[in-house]
Amino acid sequence: MSAAVVAVCASWAPMAQAASTLVIESWRADDLAIWQDKIIPAFEKAHPDIKVTFAPTAPKEYNAALNAKLESGTAGDIVTCRPFDASLEQFTKGRLAPLNDLPGMNNFSAAAKLAWSTDDGKTTFCVPMASVLHGFIYNKEAFDKLGLKEPKTEDELFAALDKIKKDGTYVPMAMGTADQWEAATTGYQNIGPNYWKGEEGRNAVIQGSQKLSEGGWVETLRTLAKWAPYLGDGYKAQSYADSQNIFTLGRAAIYPGGSWEISGFNAQATFKMGAFPPPVRKVGDTCYISDHPDIAVGMNTKTKNPEAAKKFLTWVTTSDFAKIYANALPGFFSLQTAPVAVDDPLAQTFVGWRNGCKSTIRSTYQILSRGAKPNLEDATWGASANVINGTETPEKAAERLQAALANWYKPQQK
The missing domain is CATH 3.40.190.10 (Periplasmic binding protein-like II)
Structure with a gap:
């Protein structure tokens, strides 16, 4: 191999190693295949410099396991957020980052962000994904x-x-x-x-x-x-x-x-x-x-990849993500202001009630x-x-x- 070729290979080596990696904590163990086969590939196609791993914990163990990981500094970069107090506690302890300035947060109404905002509604700390x-x-x-x-x-x-x-x-x-x-x-x-x-x-x-x-x-x-x-x-x-x-x-x-x-x-x-x-x-x-607001995602304040995490969270605010998620998991409906079409007939029936009934939690x-x-x-x-x-x-x-x-x-x- 010539010196020139070696030099070129050497110049590319750091770039090959520069891809950011993100780990997502979640209790949705049943959704592993959906994340691996549909959601993550779509994100990585748009962001080839970021690699994502979905690492779920059994639902009943999630809160305790996540608390332990966050306390020890071993939690993933992205945290799947349960609604209201469990996630609010993590935010007040400084474990979840405020997301008011995240691009795309204006795609959600105040009501949609309610379950992942402070009591006064001034700070939102997770991106809403879906309600049931x-x-x-x-x-x-x-x-x-x-x-x-x-x-x-x-x-x-x-x-x-x-x-x-x-x-x-x-x-x-x-x-x-x-x-x-x-x-x-x-x-x-x-x-x-x-x-x-x-x-x-x-x-x-x-x-x-x-x-x-x-x-x-x-x-x-x-x-x-x-x-x-x-x-x-x-x-x-x-x-x-x-x-x-x-x-x-x-x-x-x-x-x-x-x-x-x-x-x-x-x-x-x-x-x-x-x-x-x-x-x-x-x-x-x-x-x-x-x-009822069911699931959202936020950023671990101790992530070593904050910029990559923000890119992922911003993508979750888009209609591209909402369409994939709502149809991969029929019955989990987008909380974005813009309507999201769902293919499943039974899911269509449920979400159609939003047009004729008043929503509450x-x-x-x-x-x-x-x-x-x-x-x-x-x-x-x-x-x-x-x-x-x-x-x-x-x-x-x-x-x-x-x-x-x-x-x-x-x-x-x-």
Whole structure:
């Protein structure tokens, strides 16, 4: 090899080694193939000088593992952010970088950034990726067989449940109470917004002008208690996974849940599915849906590759990323201001509700679950399961939730 060739090779060697590498921390272990096959290749094609590795941790272990890594300085460059307090705590400890000046952050409304912003809304520290919508998924074949239409009101829903139960072919509704969070998340938080009027009621509790023991808050629990006769034999011992299986095996007509189920149900169910939003209480009422912020990404303040990390986060703010993510994971909907088209028919149904209903978020997630013993979110799990099981009246459950909140939250101590 000539001296000239050696010199040229030597000049290129530093460039070959100069590519930045980014590691993404996440709890979405089920999404590994999607990141490896679709998301990362698209980013690296646009940024060939940056190499990305997706390194997920099991969901239940993620918070603790991430905390340990951030404390020890071994965490990845990009951190997948859970909504509200878990990520806010990381920011206040100086572990997540502020992103107000990141290019593309103006593609999100203040509401879209709410779950990853400080309480005063002045600083955002994660880029919103997606939200999930609550609602009811149903077996179209069962509905056709029984001559049922999608219920618009609660009376119509209970009439449909009565007809399904009388026929006896299907469990009317697949939901159990063994995993208490299922009753709260797919029950209470699903139908509740129509009772407490979404953001109006949620913000009223934060401000202290409404109590959890009055009005729509207790009425939600009263309606939830009426679900018990339609959940099938053994629902008290039925886990979340059991509920999923009962529905996808075609044994239940209706599944109260949300858009996060779409990918799994598409893979497992052999029948056609439809979905309807939480039925309003009476004809003419405003429709409210829980359009809950689910996932975002931020930058580890100790990253050794801040410029590369910023390039990745900026790319996440673009429509290119939003289109890839929303269609690779149908049911996880973009939070960007500009609409993002989705291909999956069931996902199209869910996201279409944004046009006719007012969006809100799960009532316990912002601020209200910071108290301990008991935490309001955890207390809501128990209350929701108890009223369905008949071990606690809706009124007593609502009073207990109010007491749990007033025990520590000053606006509720008036």
